[in-house]
Every structure is written in C-alpha cells, then in structure tokens.
Amino acid sequence: MSPKTMAKPAKKTAKPTQPAAPRVLNLVQAVNEALDVAMGADERVMVLGEDVGRNGGVFRATEGLWKKYGDARVVDTPLAEIGILGSSIGLAIDGMRPVAEIQFDGFLPSVFDQVVCHLGRIRSRSRGKLSVPLVLRAPHGGLIHAPEHHSESPEAYFCHTPGIKVVIPSTPYDAKGLLLAAIEDPDPVMFFEPKLLYRAATGEVPAGRYTVEIGKARVVQEGKDLTLITWGAMTVTCQKAAEKLASEDGASIEILDLRTLSPLDLEAILASVGKTGRCVIAHEAPNTGSWAAELSALIAERGLLRLLAPVRRVGGWDIRMPLFRLEQYYIPDADRVVMAARKALRF
Amino acid sequence: MPLKTVASLDVQRLEILSPDGTADEALMPKVDKDLLLKMYRLMSQIRAFDERAIMLQRQGRLGTYPMITGEEATQCVPPLCLKPADWCVPTYRGGGVYFARGMRMRHALLYWAGDDRGTHFPEGNNDMIFSIPVGTHLTQVAGLAWGEKLKKKGGVALTYCGDGTSSKGDLHEALTFAGQFKLPAICIIENNGWAISVPRRRQAASETLAQKAWGYGVRGLQVDGNDCLAVYKAVSEAVARARKGEGPTLIECETYRMSHHTTADDATRYRDAKEVEAWKKRDPISRMRKFLEKRRLWDDKKEKALAAETQKWIEGEIKAYEETPAPNPLNMFADNYAHAPWSLIEQRAELEEVLKFKGGAKILMELPPTEGRFP
Numbered sequence: 001m002s003p004k005t006m007a008k009p010a011k012k013t014a015k016p017t018q019p020a021a022p023r024v025l026n027l028v029q030a031v032n033e034a035l036d037v038a039m040g041a042d043e044r045v046m047v048l049g050e051d052v053g054r055n056g057g058v059f060r061a062t063e064g065l066w067k068k069y070g071d072a073r074v075v076d077t078p079l080a081e082i083g084i085l086g087s088s089i090g091l092a093i094d095g096m097r098p099v100a101e102i103q104f105d106g107f108l109p110s111v112f113d114q115v116v117c118h119l120g121r122i123r124s125r126s127r128g129k130l131s132v133p134l135v136l137r138a139p140h141g142g143l144i145h146a147p148e149h150h151s152e153s154p155e156a157y158f159c160h161t162p163g164i165k166v167v168i169p170s171t172p173y174d175a176k177g178l179l180l181a182a183i184e185d186p187d188p189v190m191f192f193e194p195k196l197l198y199r200a201a202t203g204e205v206p207a208g209r210y211t212v213e214i215g216k217a218r219v220v221q222e223g224k225d226l227t228l229i230t231w232g233a234m235t236v237t238c239q240k241a242a243e244k245l246a247s248e249d250g251a252s253i254e255i256l257d258l259r260t261l262s263p264l265d266l267e268a269i270l271a272s273v274g275k276t277g278r279c280v281i282a283h284e285a286p287n288t289g290s291w292a293a294e295l296s297a298l299i300a301e302r303g304l305l306r307l308l309a310p311v312r313r314v315g316g317w318d319i320r321m322p323l324f325r326l327e328q329y330y331i332p333d334a335d336r337v338v339m340a341a342r343k344a345l346r347f
Numbered sequence: 348m349p350l351k352t353v354a355s356l357d358v359q360r361l362e363i364l365s366p367d368g369t370a371d372e373a374l375m376p377k378v379d380k381d382l383l384l385k386m387y388r389l390m391s392q393i394r395a396f397d398e399r400a401i402m403l404q405r406q407g408r409l410g411t412y413p414m415i416t417g418e419e420a421t422q423c424v425p426p427l428c429l430k431p432a433d434w435c436v437p438t439y440r441g442g443g444v445y446f447a448r449g450m451r452m453r454h455a456l457l458y459w460a461g462d463d464r465g466t467h468f469p470e471g472n473n474d475m476i477f478s479i480p481v482g483t484h485l486t487q488v489a490g491l492a493w494g495e496k497l498k499k500k501g502g503v504a505l506t507y508c509g510d511g512t513s514s515k516g517d518l519h520e521a522l523t524f525a526g527q528f529k530l531p532a533i534c535i536i537e538n539n540g541w542a543i544s545v546p547r548r549r550q551a552a553s554e555t556l557a558q559k560a561w562g563y564g565v566r567g568l569q570v571d572g573n574d575c576l577a578v579y580k581a582v583s584e585a586v587a588r589a590r591k592g593e594g595p596t597l598i599e600c601e602t603y604r605m606s607h608h609t610t611a612d613d614a615t616r617y618r619d620a621k622e623v624e625a626w627k628k629r630d631p632i633s634r635m636r637k638f639l640e641k642r643r644l645w646d647d648k649k650e651k652a653l654a655a656e657t658q659k660w661i662e663g664e665i666k667a668y669e670e671t672p673a674p675n676p677l678n679m680f681a682d683n684y685a686h687a688p689w690s691l692i693e694q695r696a697e698l699e700e701v702l703k704f705k706g707g708a709k710i711l712m713e714l715p716p717t718e719g720r721f722p
Contacts, residue, residue: 055544079511324461
C-alpha cells in the first residue's frame with residue numbers, strides 16, 4: 001500500500017484564487033496565518049513541538065491553533081527534539097503533513113542525526129517510493145538579547161545536507177507565502193524564521209491562501225554599482241547600509257534577499273552580479289564554511305569574467321556566538337556591510 | 348508454561364518532614380545543628396535573591412532570568428553532600444545549586460545580563476557551566492564520573508535535569524553508561540511539574556520518573572523535593588554508595604516551579620492558579636522554619652537578623668554586578684583555542700578596524716582592558 005492511500009483523505013484544497021485584500025501583519029502573525037490556512041484546507045497538516053499547543057509557542061507562532069484544531073492536530077510533545085523530528089519523518093512517510101517546531105535554533109543540533117542521515121535521503125533510498133513532505137520550523141539568528149544558544153544561525157549545516165530545501169523569509173508576505181509553499185512541497189523543507197523580525201517586520205499580507213515559489217530570490221531594491229546578497233534579518237541591515245552608501249558615497253546598491261537558501265536562485269544571483277560586477281554577501285553565521293562561502297564559490301565559478309572586484313563576505317566571526325552584551329559586535333551591522341562594500345567599490 | 352516474573356519494580360518515596368514541620372524521627376539523617384541552620388539560611392537567602400533578580404529583570408537591569416522559587420530544597424541541599432573536588436553540574440535553573448557550592452551571585456547576575464564573565468566559579472571547586480540546550484550535559488557527567496572512578500580517589504559527580512529533560516534520549520544514554528560501567532554518579536531529576544507549559548503528566552506515561560532507573564541497572568528513588576531532610580538523606584546516601592564503588596543513583600525530587608519558566612514566560616496562560624496555591628502549603632522554607640522552631644533552633648529574632656543580613660548581602664552583590672565595567676568587545680576572541688589560529692588573529696584585527704570606524708582612532712585606548720588569553 002502506498003503511503004498516499006494510507007493517509008486520511010485530504011479536504012479538497014481550494015484552487016488558488018486572487019488573494020483577498022491585504023492587511024498589515026507582522027512576521028510571526030504571518031507564520032501563524034499560514035499554519036491556520038494550511039490546517040483549515042488540509043486535514044493531514046498537523047503542528048507538533050514543545051509548547052506549541054496551549055501556550056501557542058514561545059513566540060506565539062501557533063497562537064490560537066490548539067483551540068481551533070484540538071489536541072490531535074496541535075500537539076504539545078514531550079521535551080525531546082529527536083522525538084519531534086523522527087516522529088515527524090514517520091508521520092510524513094505515512095501520509096500526514098507534519099509541521100514540526102524546534103523551539104530555538106540552538107536546540108537544532110540535537111536532531112542532526114535525523115537531518116543528515118535520514119530526512120533528505122529517504123526518497124532516494126526508497127528509490128522514489130517514499131517521501132518526507134514535512135516542514136521543520138525554527139527561529140533563526142540573534143540580536144534579541146536572548147540567553148546563550150538562542151541566537152544561532154545554523155543554516156549552512158542544513159544547506160550542506162542533500163535532499164532538503166532551506167527557506168528563510170524576511171517579510172511577513174514572504175513568510176506566509178513561503179510557509180504555505182513549504183507545507184505543500186513534496187520534499188522536506190527547513191523553514192527558518194528570523195526572530196529579530198518576528199515583530200519588527202510588518203507589511204501587507206493578503207488573507208487566504210497564496211504561495212511564494214521556493215527557489216526564487218527577491219530583488220529588494222535595484223542598483224547598478226554593487227550587489228548585496230543576503231537573507232533573513234540581515235536583509236534589513238543591508239537596506240540601512242545601502243542608504244548610507246547612497247547618501248555618503250553616491251553608490252547605487254542592488255539588494256538580493258535570497259529567501260530560499262537551497263536550492264539557490266542561481267539565475268537571479270548571476271543576473272545581478274553580472275549587472276553590477278561587485279558583490280558583498282552579508283549574513284549572521286561564521287564565515288568559514290558558511291553558505292556565503294558556497295555563494296562566493298558559485299559566483300567565482302560562473303561569473304568570474306563579469307566581476308570588477310573580489311566577492312566579499314561579511315559574517316559572524318569564526319568563534320561561538322558570545323552572550324548578548326557583545327552580540328552587536330559579533331553579528332554584522334550596517335557599518336560592517338558599508339566597510340566591505342567600500343572595499344569592493346574602491347577595488 | 349506459566350509466565351514467570353523475572354524483574355519487578357519497587358519504587359520508594361522518601362518523606363521525612365511533614366508540611367507542619369514534624370519530622371519522622373526514625374528516618375532522620377545524621378545532621379548536626381549547624382548543617383540544619385545552613386540549609387535554612389541557603390534556602391532563605393536564595394529565595395530573597397530570586398525575588399530581587401526578577402525585579403531587576405522587570406526594571407530592565409537584567410536579561411531573561413530563570414526563577415528558582417519553590418525549588419530551594421532540591422537545589423541548595425544536594426551540594427552540601429559533596430566535597431569541593433566532586434563534580435557538580437546543575438541545569439540553567441541552578442542558581443540555588445551554585446549558591447550552595449559557594450558561587451558569588453554577582454557572577455550569576457553577570458551571566459544572566461549576557462556577560463560571558465559570569466561563568467566564574469570558586470577556585471578549587473569542580474563546577475561546570477550548565478547547558479542551555481537541555482540534557483546534553485548528562486552523558487558528559489557520565490564521563491566525569493568515569494574519570495573519577497579511574498582515579499580511584501573516591502570522587503563522585505552529581506548532576507541535575509528537569510522533568511522535561513527526562514524525556515530526552517540523553518538521559519537514556521547517560522543512565523546506560525552509568526549503569527553499565529557502575530559509575531560514581533548521582534542524577535537528580537528536579538521534577539518541578541512543568542517544562543515551560545507542558546505538565547509532568549505529558550512527559551511520560553510512567554507513574555514516576557524515578558522508575559526510569561530500573562531500565563539501566565541504576566538504583567532509583569523518589570523524594571519529596573520540598574523536604575530538605577529527605578533530600579539530604581537520599582543524596583548523602585547515594586553519594587556514600589558512589590564513593591564506595593556501589594554505583595549510580597537516580598533520584599527524582601518532586602518539587603514545584605512556583606513562578607514562570609523564565610521572566611520571558613507567562614505561566615498564567617497555561618496553568619491553573621489553584622495548583623500553585625496548593626503547592627504553597629508544601630513550601631520547603633516555611634516547612635523547615637517550623638521544624639527549626641520546634642527544636643528551638645530558630646525564632647523571630649533570628650529570622651529578622653537573617654533578613655537584614657540577606658538584604659545587605661544582596662545589595663552588595665547587585666552593586667558589584669552593576670559596577671562591573673562593560674566588557675571589551677575584543678574579549679570574545681580570547682580562550683577559543685589554546686593557541687588562536689591565523690584566522691582569529693586576522694578577524695580580531697578586523698574588529699579593531701570596525702571599532703575605529705565607529706568610534707574614531709582613540710576608541711581602542713578608551714575601551715576597558717581586554718580579558719582572557721589571546722592568541
């Protein structure tokens with residue numbers, strides 16, 4: 001019996017329609033709404049994790065869902081991350097659509113065996129017979145004065161792992177559209193949510209179902225002198241840096257918010273860097289072995305002759321994330337992006 | 348053939364001090380007057396500290412802080428069964444444990460204020476910084492105990508985990524090692540009823556957490572975690588057995604988290620106030636006070652004197668914490684390796700450039716001196 005026939009029949013999902021009138025939501029409300037829309041449309045969608053039920057999640061991402069959909073579909077699990085991800089893999093193989101939450105980025109490493117050895121491999125190891133259509137959600141990044149191990153940027157570990165997709169929105173619109181796309185995706189999706197932007201990022205979000213295609217970057221602003229490639233909360237930092245570079249240096253900066261880290265939107269990256277000839281990649285993780293390193297390699301391999309300056313990476317230092325009194329010196333700020341951009345512009 | 352019983356569980360619970368302060372004399376551990384008073388002092392002082400720390404956080408003078416209130420007996424008493432050279436590894440909710448081990452609370456405040464200089468323990472103690480991703484320390488503690496066993500000097504390792512953490516695989520592996528290698532280890536499950544919003548009954552379907560020990564050939568028992576005398580008796584006996592080479596013990600201390608998970612949490616969203624009220628009657632401190640008063644070891648005058656002394660002590664710790672100069676940002680590069688590689692030398696220099704970019708050439712002279720070892 002194929003997993004599909006074992007699953008409960010899904011309620012007919014409404015065909016994509018014109019999105020309804022937008023309202024202003026913040027990023028965590030957009031995540032919440034995506035979960036609500038997905039659960040309302042498809043009985044197979046379930047939410048599980050620590051404190052996601054009655055408490056509505058420590059960031060309130062699942063607020064109201066437990067009351068609306070009940071204990072069986074919004075599950076407060078025991079405190080066991082391997083249990084959360086491992087059982088989600090089983091549920092997904094069996095035809096459910098689990099959306100698992102790992103409460104903080106710093107708690108993700110404990111699920112690594114499941115991620116590296118299983119999550120992305122089950123489709124190929126079963127020669128296409130089984131699949132793992134689950135979403136693993138986790139907050140991402142620092143600068144909220146959180147305790148130790150609550151401000152990490154572990155995306156490179158996941159991007160390095162074959163068979164899974166990695167997504168990180170920076171606007172409420174993208175958060176909702178990408179999460180709905182992730183839940184509908186036939187493969188596992190690691191969905192990072194920049195916690196600095198949970199409440200700080202607000203924007204218009206249409207009601208109802210719409211999706212943002214996984215694998216497509218977003219041009220935040222167009223420019224001709226230099227491309228800032230970024231993702232997550234660093235997108236906002238890059239906007240500040242671009243303003244400074246425009247006003248103080250008269251530089252025209254293009255910003256590319258990747259939105260999906262794996263698979264990369266190679267076309268958008270090469271188009272932008274090909275146009276500007278200069279590129280700075282800004283992110284929160286330590287540079288060495290980071291996803292910025294992969295981007296830099298790709299640009300060098302495929303766009304070298306269009307470059308006017310070496311690609312520069314601005315990231316965290318190659319040390320552990322310090323406690324929060326020093327986090328603003330660890331995670332790049334607009335000044336560090338400006339410094340790197342100037343080096344590229346004056347090369 | 349009829350089924351045979353091949354193993355059976357006999358999970359015992361130890362209680363000595365009833366909430367009205369009466370002790371079961373038959374079960375009394377060997378404790379002298381000074382030790383009894385020390386238990387009471389530690390518990391009273393750490394509660395007063397806890398209350399002030401919460402206020403500091405609410406006033407914006409401290410970061411996210413995990414409350415201790417209600418769990419003083421489980422936290423302050425077990426360290427009294429150890430020698431300084433024994434290993435002690437609490438959880439993040441371990442302020443009372445560290446305090447009983449002699450940590451200066453100015454350092455605890457620094458840590459929760461996001462300052463790496465807060466992980467400062469008394470010289471000569473084998474204390475370890477807790478792990479914030481819960482449970483990951485448990486197998487390490489098995490290793491600490493293993494090392495002590497190999498040294499053959501009678502050293503032991505004591506650790507804690509919460510009722511939530513008891514659901515994690517880490518405890519399974521730690522107990523497997525502890526039982527298999529008969530390690531001198533004591534693990535206290537500080538069952539305070541709640542893992543953030545998830546109650547104990549949703550963690551495991553088993554009647555007790557203590558009975559997990561049986562799966563690994565480890566001795567286990569449940570203790571009233573709000574009863575200092577029971578906690579003392581259970582832990583001191585477990586430590587004595589470990590020292591003699593008789594192996595590990597898992598002790599479930601049943602206590603109660605009287606407050607929120609941390610200052611970032613709001614327990615009223617998910618917890619019935621009646622449950623909290625019921626636990627107030629089982630408070631570890633007032634119970635011990637009644638016991639001491641019955642024995643004429645304590646009275647209102649002594650209580651007043653202790654309160655005054657505690658306030659003075661807390662003010663001193665807060666002052667020392669708040670007068671600690673801001674850390675030099677360059678500190679973060681220190682002590683990452685015994686010998687820093689070229690990359691860190693280069694990146695530290697880059698941070699100096701960043702600081703100059705922000706604050707001008709003079710800035711490096713104006714920063715407080717760097718601390719730690721580099722390169």
